[in-house]
Amino acid sequence: MKVLANFSAFVGKTFAVWVILFAVLGFFFPDTFKQIAPWIVTLLAVIMFGMGLTISVDDFREVVKRPFDVAIGVASQFVIMPLLAVLLTMIVPMPPEVAAGVILVGCCPGGTSSNVMTYLSKGDVALSVACTSVTTLAAPLVTPFLVWLFASQYLPVDAMAMFISIVKVVLVPLALGFALQKLLPNLVRAAVPALPLVSVIGIVLIVSAVVGASKGAIAQSGLMIFAVVVLHNGLGYLLGFFAARACGLSLSKRKAIAIEVGMQNSGLGAALANAYFSPVAAVPSAIFSVWHNISGALLANWFASRVDGAEKTVASKA
Template sequence: MKFLASLSGLVGRTFAYWVVLFAVLGFILPDIFKQIVPYIVPLLAIIMFGMGLTIKGQDFVEVLRRPVEVGIGVVSQFLIMPLLAVALTTIIPMSPEVAAGVILVGCCPGGTSSNVMAYLSKGDIALSVACTSVTTLLAPFVTPFLVYLLASQYLPVDAMAMFISIIKMVLAPLALGYALQKVMPKAVAAAVPALPLVSVIGIVLIVSAVVAVSKGAIASSGLMIFAVVVLHNGCGYLLGYFASRAFGLSLAKRKAISIEVGMQNSGLGAALANAHFSPVAAVPSAIFSVWHNISGALIANYYAGKTDEEEPARLGTRSA
């Protein structure tokens, strides 16, 4: 078990490299990785089940202890990223499928990778975890509504079907994992160190499958989609930082909210796009999954060297 835990930790720390590697393999060997497509939803459910195994009651106590700070993070997540997506799809010409996919990933909750990046950035980890937990629990209600409101101009959106899908893919596995903690605490505690390995395997397989089935679209529009994803992600970090700064939050909290806003649950985006739109609509989520793990590590490293006395250059010239 120690070997498995060590391997899991190593794979978790090198997550971005594995995502890039399997994205490339999916593009080079599409016939192999296309076979994973029918398993995208179960893979995401397994990832969310793992998240359920790690959720603690303390995460929700944190929400009650400081509801304003968590509220700033949650509202920023569900306001900034969807509106940024709409702005980008308006400014940059793209197909309806890609536009819907960009908006969909923008309407997803925060990704669990943000918690790791918050830790690496020396940010407020408890705030990051609380925001991720709350946005994930709200996703079945908020994500379909926002997608219907913002993406219906591009593709037909069945909000109720999307709601049911998120319940199946997110809430049910989360609840099952959380319940298992209570029923078998020792077994769960023993299994937790291996969870990063399970999550990485799930995400890289989802990304490789989406890339494989959308090879043609990536070959023709990949650079444009990549540029949109980089802008979406980068502006999310910036606006998340400025939003939390506007409310007078400390630097540690700004770091956490900045990263929380910029990093999306792109696995959920890919699964929903593939199930409700088209494989092409899942491409922005797949590319987002690759890029935000790279950019997240970079910005976490940048933030880690900053203190309240030395704010990040160009992210704010003077401490608020």
């Protein structure tokens, strides 16, 4: 079990490398990997079940203890990223399916990778986890509404069907994982070290399936989509940071909210796009999944060397 835990930790730390590798494999061997496409929703459900195994009551106590901080993070997530997506689709000429996909990934909740990146950045991990948990639980209502509001000009949006899908693929697996954690705590505790491996396998298979099913669109518009994703992600970090600063939050909290806003649950975006739009609409989510793990690691490394006066004082006393 220790060997598995160590291997899982290694895979988790090198997540970006595996995502890039399988994205490349999906592009060059599309016939193999596009066969995974029908399993995208199942894979995402498995990932969310794993998240449910790790969620604790303490994560939600942070919401009660620090409602203002969490509210800033949640509001920034569901305001900044959707509006940035809309702005980018207005500025950059792109096919309707791609535009809908860009907006969809912008309307998704925060991704769980943000918690790891916040830890590496020496940011407020408890705040990051609380924001991820709240945006994930709010996603069944907020994501379909925002997609309907902003993306229906490009493609028909069935908000109710999307709501039901998110409940099935996000809330139900989360609830089952949380319940199992309470019913069989020893078993879950033993399984937790292997969860990074499960999550990485799920994400890389989703990305490779989307890339394989959309090879033609990527070959034609891949650079444009990549540029849009880089802008979307980078501006999300920047505006999230300044939104937190404008609200008077400390540097560690600004780091957490910046990373939380910039990193999306792109697996959910890919699953919804594939189910309700087309494989082409899932490409922005697939590319986002690759890029935000690279940019998040780079940003976390840069953030880690920056502390404010209060943090320096604490560090010197320790």
